[in-house]
Amino acid sequence: MSNDNELQAQIPPVKPRRRSLKKRILLGLAIAVGIGVLLLSALLYNPVRTLATLEKADDFPRYVMHYKGTYLFEVFVEEGIE
Numbered sequence: 878m879s880n881d882n883e884l885q886a887q888i889p890p891v892k893p894r895r896r897s898l899k900k901r902i903l904l905g906l907a908i909a910v911g912i913g914v915l916l917l918s919a920l921l922y923n924p925v926r927t928l929a930t931l932e933k934a935d936d937f938p939r940y941v942m943h944y945k946g947t948y949l950f951e952v953f954v955e956e957g958i959e
Contacts, residue, residue: 896904923946930943 926945927942930941930945932941933939934941
């Protein structure tokens, strides 16, 4: 029994590992930037698709672009705007 007590006295107690404040701040910033990028890409999805369709029609300064997305006419109809 005394050997067990002596061994336990020699082993230092294990402290729980804690992230430093800098690491927690950086992790939070990384998560916020990731969420921001996802939201921005969702908002800009149709405009980027629209710009990708831009092409020169002929030798005159005439270009063609196909609109991708909705015109949001539902909003006007719901509000009664003509």
